[in-house]
Structures are given as C-alpha cells and as structure tokens.
Amino acid sequence: MDAPLHAEPLDVPAELALVAIDMEKYSQIPEAKMAAARCDVDDIVATVLAECQLPDPQELPGGYKDSGDGAILLFPPSVLARLVDPLLGRLDAALVRYERQRLASSPVLRLRASVHVGPLSLPDHRGDAINDTTRLLDSQANRQALSAAKDSGGFLAAALSEIVYQRTVHAGRTQDLGPHHFLEAVARVGDKPGFEQPCRIHVPGLTGPAVRPYVTDAASPAAAPSSTAQPSDASVTPVSGSGGTFQFHGQVSDATIANSIDTLRIDRRQR
Template identity: 90%
Template structure:
C-alpha cells in the first residue's frame, strides 16, 4: 500500500459542503428565553437531518461551528444534493409544525440559510468557503426573500452559491425542485463592499418569479416576460384608438376580432 502523501502548506484542502443557518431577530429575544429558543432550533435541525438520512456534522472533527444565533454545518461533498432537496423543504415544514404548536410566550422561529461547497481546512475552519457561506447567509437578497416567506406563511429562505445550484438543481439531482423554484440574484453584503457573487434564492413553496418582487438584487433575466397576448394587443389597441379601418376578406367571428382589437365597429350590411 502506498504511503499517504505528506501535506504541504500550499496543498488545497479537501472539499466540504457547508450549510449555514441564522435565526431572525435573535438579538430581540428576551435574554431569559434565548437559550430555549436556540435549543428548539438545534432540535429541529437535528430531527430534519435524520429524516433526510444526512450524517451528523458533530461526528466530523470540526464539523459543527456555533455562531451564537445560528451555526455552520459541514458535510461530505457527496451529500450536496440532499442539502438542497429534501433538506430545505423539510426544514421549512418542521418550522411550520413548530409554529402551530408554539406557546404564545415563545418567540417565532424563522431562519435564513445558505448552502455552499469548497475547500476548507479543519479543524481551524480556514478558507474562503466558510467566509462565502456566511456572506451568502447575510446577503441582502437572502434577507429580503424572508419577507416573501412571511407573506406566504413560510419560515425559511435559502441562498445557494452558483456552484451548488449547478451541481444539484441544474444537474438534475433534486427530485422535487427545478430551476423555476429558484430566483437568480446577486449576493451583496452591506458591510462587505468587496463581496459580490451570483447566487440562487429559494423560498420553499414559492417559485422564483413569486419571490422576484421582494429582491432588489434579482438578476434582470429573472424578470417574468410579458405573455404573447399582451405583447400583440398593444399595436391593435393603438390602431383602434386612432380610428383605424380594418377590412376582412373572409368570414370571421366577433370573438376573434374582439380578442385582437379593443374597439371595433362591425358593419353587417351585405354588399
């Protein structure tokens, strides 16, 4: 058996998949209730990971990094697709169930999440991968998308790095999620002016176009195109308003005319 290669300082660390989560308005929770709320989030995440048959990050040396109001979870790269689907949908569903059973004195639990992949040194967590994961989590696009979740009765929004999207959704490795479930956007962070990366925003239960009005940094290509009927109706309407005259050289029905022209005067006299 060949001896393992000796690691050099400039060697690229092994690639890992990363999921970051963050509780909305954690700092506004009364101090006496912070620990209980955070414990509830940890229990929900642990249960959903088990449901998705995902490994426990705490069994990987350095695989769990507490961030106070959230955490960064590390996984082997082979499970990347499951970190998108079914994890995100089931995590949102678990938060919905929690809300239905929540005592009035307990805070509402809403989460932002991000999913990324890249080389990362353990157990010291040195590398751009963890920095980019947290910035995707804190991006303006991800924060704004949480309003879409609230308005639709959801409790989760997630920002995927472009490489995660390409390896999972675009590659067809997500069974219940397709491209229309994601909004193409640009991740920017207010206090990190040098950070700007393409990302995909996902709000479980919504399509990308439904989230689009909430996100300032949505890519222009993500805007919903006008239906063909609306595009062709404008010239016809303009012609009608200008008093244009139309001659038909074959028999037509009134509905056919009305669908194309706003106002029409039909002369039914036989010639």
C-alpha cells in the same frame, strides 16, 4: 503499501459541503428565553437531518461551528444535493409545525440558510468557503427573501451559491425542485463592499418569480422575443398610380400589410 502524501502548506484542502443557519431577530429575544429558543432550533435541525438521512455534522471533527444565533454545519460533498432537496423543504415544514404548537410566550422561529461547497481546512475552518457561506447567509437578497416567506406563511429563506445550484438543481439531482423554484440574484453584504457573487434564492413553497418583487438584487429576467415577426426580406417597388408592387422573400405574419390593395397578383413560378 504507498506511504500517505505529506501535506504541504500550499496544498488545496479537501472539499466540504456547508450549510449555515441563522435565527431572525435572535438578539431581540429576552435573554431568559434565548437558550430555550436556540435549543428548539437545534432540535428541529437535528430531527430534519435524520429525516433526510444526512450524517450528523458533530461526528466530523470540526464539523459543527456554533455562531451564537445559528451554526455552520459541515458535510461530505457527496450529500450536497440532499442539502438542497429535501433538506430545505423539510426544514421549513418542521418550522411550520413548531409554529402551530408554539406557546404564546415562546418566540417565533424563522431562519435564513445558505448552502455552499468548497475546500476548507479542519479543524481550524480556514478558507474562503466558510467566509462565502456566511456572506451568502447575510446577503441582502436572502434577508429580503425571508419577507417573501413571511407573507406566504413560511419560515425559511435560503441562498445557494452558483456552484451548488449547478451541481444539484441544474444537474437534475433534486427530485422535487426545479429551476423555476429559484430566483437568480446577486449576493451583496452591506458591510462587505468587496463581496459580490451570483446566487440562487429559494423560498420553500414559492417559485422564483413569486419571490422576485421582494429582492432588489434579483437578476434581470431574460428579454422575451417579440411576438410580432418582421419580414426577413421584403422590398417595395413604387409604380405610378395609387398601387404598388410588393415582393416578399420570407415568411410574413403581420396582421396588416397595407391599408388597401386594389389588385393582387400572386406569382407562383418557381425560381
């Protein structure tokens, strides 16, 4: 049997999938109700993970990192697609159900989430992957997308790193979500001026174009081709008199060629 390789300081750590969640306005909840609200969020997340047949992050050493008003959950990278679909949609649905049953004295629960994948050492959580995950979570685009969720009766907005989007949605591994459910944007964080990364914003129940008006860092939409085709090769040879000779060597689709044509001769000879 081959002996296991000895880990060197410059070795790349194993890749992990990361999901971060954060409660909106947690600091505004009365202190006496903070613990109960956080417990409700933990119960909702645990229930949804089980529904999606996802492993319990707390079974992985260092797989659960509490952040006070949220948490960072670590998963094997093989389940990455399920962290996008169905997890995000079911998490929003669970928050909707909670709202319908919520006591008037309990705070509203709205969440921001982010999904990323990358190398990360455990159990110390050292690596860019966890930093990028939290910055995607805190990005201006993700915060603004939560306003779109509010206006549509939803309770969740999520930011996916570009690599997550490419490996899951673009690769066709999400059954109920397609590219039109995502908005291409740039993730920026106000107090992290050196951070700027492409991302995809998702609000369950909305398409990307529906979220666009809310997000100032949305990528510019691709310019649509002009609806009026121009002649690919046309020449006009003026002659004496009021008319002229028009020679078109390509398809012409313009509605009007000239104000008036007195005499029209079509030359059907093959060149």
